[in-house]
Amino acid sequence: MSYFQVNDQCNGCLACVQNCPANALQAIDQGPARTLQHNMTRCARCGNCWRICPQDAIEFQYLLRNKWDDVVKLQLDRCEVCGETLYTLAYGQGLASKLPTALKPLCAKHKAGPELLAQTHFPTKASSAKGENT
Amino acid sequence: MNARILVADPKKCTGCGMCEIACSIKQTGMSSPARSRIRIIPWGDNMRYLPITCQQCEDAPCVAVCPKEALEHDHKLHRVAIDYKKCISCRMCVAVCPYGAMGFEADKGRIFKCDQCGGEPECIHWCAPGALTYVDTVADNLRRIRATARRMIPHKIV
Numbered sequence: 197m198s199y200f201q202v203n204d205q206c207n208g209c210l211a212c213v214q215n216c217p218a219n220a221l222q223a224i225d226q227g228p229a230r231t232l233q234h235n236m237t238r239c240a241r242c243g244n245c246w247r248i249c250p251q252d253a254i255e256f257q258y259l260l261r262n263k264w265d266d267v268v269k270l271q272l273d274r275c276e277v278c279g280e281t282l283y284t285l286a287y288g289q290g291l292a293s294k295l296p297t298a299l300k301p302l303c304a305k306h307k308a309g310p311e312l313l314a315q316t317h318f319p320t321k322a323s324s325a326k327g328e329n330t
Numbered sequence: 331m332n333a334r335i336l337v338a339d340p341k342k343c344t345g346c347g348m349c350e351i352a353c354s355i356k357q358t359g360m361s362s363p364a365r366s367r368i369r370i371i372p373w374g375d376n377m378r379y380l381p382i383t384c385q386q387c388e389d390a391p392c393v394a395v396c397p398k399e400a401l402e403h404d405h406k407l408h409r410v411a412i413d414y415k416k417c418i419s420c421r422m423c424v425a426v427c428p429y430g431a432m433g434f435e436a437d438k439g440r441i442f443k444c445d446q447c448g449g450e451p452e453c454i455h456w457c458a459p460g461a462l463t464y465v466d467t468v469a470d471n472l473r474r475i476r477a478t479a480r481r482m483i484p485h486k487i488v
Contacts, residue, residue: 282425283421283425287422287425288425290422291395291422291425291426294394294395295391295394295395295426296394299426304430305430307427307428307429307430308428309382309385309427309428309429309430309431310371310373310380310382310429310430312428313340313380313382313429314340314373314374314378314380317339317340317341317380318340318341318373318374318378319481
């Protein structure tokens with residue numbers, strides 16, 4: 197996650213903190229240590245800190261990296277028949293809670309509707325024989 | 331006049347796919363059966379085909395799950411209609427439709443379903459075997475009741 201990085205040349209002069217136009221840098225002196233903090237939400241990536249740093253300590257290239265952060269990881273629900281990815285478990289549970297009947301995780305190819313239609317229009321020999329007996 | 335509904339008879343369907351092409355051209359302007367609101371599913375090994383489109387369910391699962399009330403059953407026209415101003419493309423209706431009749435266009439980022447072309451279905455004019463018909467809902471209900479009754483009664487009596 198660290199986009200703003202300094203190398204071991206940094207001596208804690210805080211010139212960057214003084215010159216940041218967006219107030220994205222601050223330093224906290226606590227006990228024996230001075231901590232330099234950076235706020236990515238405030239940072240405008242103007243490069244002023246890098247330009248001003250007397251020690252050439254700021255590694256500005258990390259602020260210009262095109263990097264993706266993992267936000268959340270969720271379990272997937274897959275089609276019971278073919279294993280095609282459908283939606284997340286939480287999504288499926290949300291759907292099921294709104295429906296009066298249970299929801300089976302099935303992809304468009306293996307849904308129950310076409311099966312139902314086929315049974316209605318093309319009754320199998322077994323079911324028609326059953327109809328004769330009753 | 332009563333509302334009318336698109337009825338597909340799988341017994342007459344030959345699987346030619348003209349309805350898919352006609353539908354996609356009418357609805358999206360391009361010949362792409364993947365974007366058709368009606369689908370032909372080959373069924374079994376006996377050259378059988380299931381033409382499947384939105385059943386316009388009375389108690390529709392898609393309407394039940396929609397979080398933004400973008401789907402509504404229009405009882406006057408007897409169809410489930412999408413309000414694209416409310417739709418947020420969460421695809422819950424796509425996931426929940428038991429017939430797989432709801433589709434999603436990835437490039438446009440929006441769902442689609444059969445809207446019976448607003449009362450003038452294009453597909454029925456292209457169905458050579460006459461499997462697709464646009465009929466009066468009351469008349470179709472009577473037909474269904476008769477067909478079900480025929481199935482219930484032993485064949486020897488009828």
